[in-house]
Amino acid sequence: MSEEIRFPVEDEQIAALLKGLDDGLQVPPEVTAAWKQAIRSESLKTENKKPKKQNILRWVGEIAAALLLLVGATLVWRSFGNSDITVPNTNVPAEKASEKYVFYTKTASVDSALPTVYDKDESASSRTAADKGYGVLEDNFEEASDDDMIIFTQSSDTVLEGMSDFEENETPTESGFVYIGKLDIYESDIPRAKAHLETIVNSVESAYIESEQTQLVSGSSTVSGTIRVRNEHLDELTEAIGNKFASSEIEINRINVTHDKSDLSDKLQNAYELKDRLDKEIEFAGTNADISLYEKLQELLDEINDYETAILKSEIDLEYATLNYTINGSEGKTAAVPATYGSRGFGGFMKDLGKVSMVMLPVIALTALITMHLSQRKRKKAQ
Amino acid sequence: MELVRLAAQGDSDAFEKLVMPHERMMYALAFRMCRNAEDAKDCLQDSMLRIYKALPNFRGESSLSTWFYRIVNNTCLDSHRRRKVRKAESIEKLSQSGWNPVDPAPGPQQSAENASLKRALSAGIKTLSPEIRSAVVMRDIQGFSYEEISEVLEINIGTVKSRISRGREKLRGFLIASGEL
Numbered sequence: 001m002s003e004e005i006r007f008p009v010e011d012e013q014i015a016a017l018l019k020g021l022d023d024g025l026q027v028p029p030e031v032t033a034a035w036k037q038a039i040r041s042e043s044l045k046t047e048n049k050k051p052k053k054q055n056i057l058r059w060v061g062e063i064a065a066a067l068l069l070l071v072g073a074t075l076v077w078r079s080f081g082n083s084d085i086t087v088p089n090t091n092v093p094a095e096k097a098s099e100k101y102v103f104y105t106k107t108a109s110v111d112s113a114l115p116t117v118y119d120k121d122e123s124a125s126s127r128t129a130a131d132k133g134y135g136v137l138e139d140n141f142e143e144a145s146d147d148d149m150i151i152f153t154q155s156s157d158t159v160l161e162g163m164s165d166f167e168e169n170e171t172p173t174e175s176g177f178v179y180i181g182k183l184d185i186y187e188s189d190i191p192r193a194k195a196h197l198e199t200i201v202n203s204v205e206s207a208y209i210e211s212e213q214t215q216l217v218s219g220s221s222t223v224s225g226t227i228r229v230r231n232e233h234l235d236e237l238t239e240a241i242g243n244k245f246a247s248s249e250i251e252i253n254r255i256n257v258t259h260d261k262s263d264l265s266d267k268l269q270n271a272y273e274l275k276d277r278l279d280k281e282i283e284f285a286g287t288n289a290d291i292s293l294y295e296k297l298q299e300l301l302d303e304i305n306d307y308e309t310a311i312l313k314s315e316i317d318l319e320y321a322t323l324n325y326t327i328n329g330s331e332g333k334t335a336a337v338p339a340t341y342g343s344r345g346f347g348g349f350m351k352d353l354g355k356v357s358m359v360m361l362p363v364i365a366l367t368a369l370i371t372m373h374l375s376q377r378k379r380k381k382a383q
Numbered sequence: 384m385e386l387v388r389l390a391a392q393g394d395s396d397a398f399e400k401l402v403m404p405h406e407r408m409m410y411a412l413a414f415r416m417c418r419n420a421e422d423a424k425d426c427l428q429d430s431m432l433r434i435y436k437a438l439p440n441f442r443g444e445s446s447l448s449t450w451f452y453r454i455v456n457n458t459c460l461d462s463h464r465r466r467k468v469r470k471a472e473s474i475e476k477l478s479q480s481g482w483n484p485v486d487p488a489p490g491p492q493q494s495a496e497n498a499s500l501k502r503a504l505s506a507g508i509k510t511l512s513p514e515i516r517s518a519v520v521m522r523d524i525q526g527f528s529y530e531e532i533s534e535v536l537e538i539n540i541g542t543v544k545s546r547i548s549r550g551r552e553k554l555r556g557f558l559i560a561s562g563e564l
Contacts, residue, residue, distance in 0.1 A: 011548060011551040011552070011555075013555075014523070014554050014558075015522070015523045017500065017558075018504060018508075018519070018520075018523035018524050018554075019523060019524070021501060021504060021505070021524045022411045022414070022415070022524050022525070025410070025414065027406055027407055028420075028424070030424070031410060031423075031427060032406065034428050035427055035431040036395075038428050038431065038432055039395050039432065039435050040395050042395075042432055042435055042436070043393055043395040043398075046393045
């Protein structure tokens, strides 16, 4: 009978019994092979799951796509909002301007329009109307737009009728109307502009510079003056000015002064008649004439003098047009080179694209950052 | 450390070189922690895979071997929790349930008593709870220090000693009941 081995009942004894329990233990080859195979399989899986390197081109493509969307949206938006691309022509040729402002009234006779003090022959001026292109001016003529260099205004008393054909020797009735114009020239080189204007004035018959002065306004100099020219030569003058100065504005006002002239004449006539009566009274009174008569006579003579002066001035005004001119040193009203559709469109588009981009870029940047962060987290988790 | 770096990058050859020196000890732990050799094989394989995947995150706070054994122990515990391990009351019942302990050192010179004792010890170890078992196996069979066991099991040394003591006491009772003592 084999005796069973009895060990002392001690913890250390158990430990001693356990010690070396696995000394002969060897890992079976199939176990080793199994885990090695498993590792290799896992290694291959990991290789396939490795995140691809960031494709810079992919990012560039995405950014390009985003920009394309922005550009497209801006174009579409602008096409709806771009209603008028026509550029107004702010530089009306002078030849067109000169056709606008001259209108003649047609009356039964020249005499009826002239005051009695005038000699018809002296004040009348001949003119061929056909080649000047005079036309009908309606009472409610169209108001000149900003595009036009010539603006025609008229007083409420103006009576205008069309005169399509004149006999060559027939004198258009100009008496009763005065022409007062305003000329603005915009040139940076004022002395040169002055010289040119003088040349033009000297080249036009009957034209002359009545007065001129130079002023300094807000740091820039301005030359102003008055040009007088016979009515029949006003066209020629304005045309020459328009041709010479690209940046200029002319405004001609035609004022009917017939009533004023008539009124002056009547007053003068009355004054004459009163003077005649007073002369007779003084002659009759002789040396006993009251001093008050002499005082009244003096007042009357002064009055007559005033009337005659006024009438004389108005006669000149009737014959000579007045053009008050100003040469401005700034080019503020220079007609800008009309922007083409393309340049206006491109400039405006870039402004709009900038505005849209400024609004959208923070959103795009934030989206990109979040996407990158999520991608990185995903890659870490995969590891 | 170069080997660790390469293995962490997924180099399977480098990984094999890294773990091979520890394979036997790892297998021994798995062998003692699992029900049978087949489970031990699965446990070891799972452990290797876990180590391979977790190697990039190894921060070097413990030794590499300690870390390996920890993973093996945890893998076996996870496996144990997934299965209901019937507590065998005797070697006969263990055998009937399919337990077939591998004789770790079969040899012609081994006496019958030794073989019987070893079988009894193996059977007794199986009766221990996994937590106690790992402590006893690592201490008494594999020769780990209390500190090493503490690191592997992530428990303090006092708990390690307590578990070991309780394990030995249970084993003694089992051996007495089996007639080996």
